[in-house]
Amino acid sequence: METMDTLRGRLLVATPAIESGPFLRSVVFLLDHDADGALGVIVNRPLESDVDDVLPDWAGLVNAPVCLFDGGPVAMDSALALGVVADDAPPVGWRQMAGRVGLVDLDGPLPVHGELSGLRVFAGYAGWGPDQLEAELAEGAWLVVDARDDDLISPQPETLWREVLRRQQDDVRFWTTFPDDPSAN
Template sequence: MGALSGALLVATPVIDSGPFLRSVVFVLDHDEDGSLGVIVNRPLDSDVEDVLPEWADLVNAPVCLFDGGPVGIDSALALGVVTDIVPPDGWQQMTGRVGLVDLDGPLPPGGSLAGLRVFAGYAGWGPQQLEAEIEEGAWLVVEAREGDLISPQPETLWRDVLRRQDDDVRFWATFPDDPSAN
């Protein structure tokens, strides 16, 4: 795992359109070959029950699929936050209590997960691409909190994460949805 693995990428106003507009991305992997993450604040209209019915009872609210990003949108991956020291089978640690959950494996026993999110697709960057985007000011790199990944109000996450920052970037949370109408 690289230096950015386990961090959040928060889209800045430099990104003014497309799939990453006001997105919050959890970085799953970052190394010399590139970066991989999932957008954690884009709930979809699709219910987990419709796609992976056996997992629906384990997913926390909102119980829907999330748009993980523009790559591999026909595949699903899941992030789970474990509750105890002994993780369930099929859970692969990413950072702290956060890890990938094998959706083809056995269902984790009740109470072993504090939260679970299922994502359709993911975000990917080639070698040095993410670093270049960070340098041009498109992304703010901040510490991830477990609660960010399973927030019951993902639609407010972009502003919530910005507001908790210690420096002036917290004021980006007040950036209007349409700056041209200002």
Template sequence: MDELIGRLLVATPAIDSGPFLRSVVFVLDHDADGTLGVIVNRPLPSDVEDVLPDWAGLVNAPVCLFDGGPVGVDSALGLGIVADPSDDPAAPAGWRRMTGRVGLVDLDGPVPAGTELIGMRVFAGYAGWGPGQLADELDEGAWMVVDARDKDLISPQPELLWREVLRRQEGDVRFWATFPDDPSTN
């Protein structure tokens, strides 16, 4: 299996119900103990300002919480994108690199200056798989692994991301973007 950290898991039509239906998951960690990621295309009706008012000014539109996944839904996880991916000591305080320019933001720490992060999202919960679980789901065809773009994480229209990510793929996979919401009505 290719390296998954920093890539997207895109739900295929094989996932026809549940929390991962048409989800796009950004993988934060993957090792022998399992896989951790966040669903990046599920905005929630709760504003960040209502939950973490100090952080609302740094979050990209839509300025709401996102449903990061079905695990740990009572906790918040911040993902931030920096302009410079180097290990420069100028990285924002409380930001820890996960991959490239993307890192976890310590939401209990100080709010960084407005120019230190070029993008940010706050997620309620996360997606997690135990050892071997995701590999089995990949073998079953439930997920497609594709390259992520930083803008995927801060898309101004996250509800369109599933189709957008599929459309930019090569080959017949692109046509999944036209898969009807309810195949029985086709």
């Protein structure tokens, strides 16, 4: 079992135990995890909405695909942004979450070109109450793995679930062959 202080900045990868709902085959980047619960964003769920439709000033800074992402089922009417800093000088309004990844203040000044190597805007987030995530981990609903900066800004987010599993060193790699609908197998 993972300890709470090790989960921030890591990925939760949905296992085949999650058979439906918003977390089916999801990859979640954990922004926070403590005794009060956990908070993260789903990084592999692009939406049909363009960033230009809701935050036109930010659209030029978002890397492909230039759309909003479904960050999770909580507060879908709010937006948050994750940015990966390009060097050691983060932009104004960037708050470190883990490594080079941080939250970007969408109400603050726009980052200068080159300060971020990638930016994603999420509608909503994923949240767990106290001990809820730990219970789901114990049930086998999630696999906890190390995150790479590129996971958060993948140009092909719809393939990220399989890519993250494929790079693991144990038998969980075989989950990539798990059919979308096991009953149709």
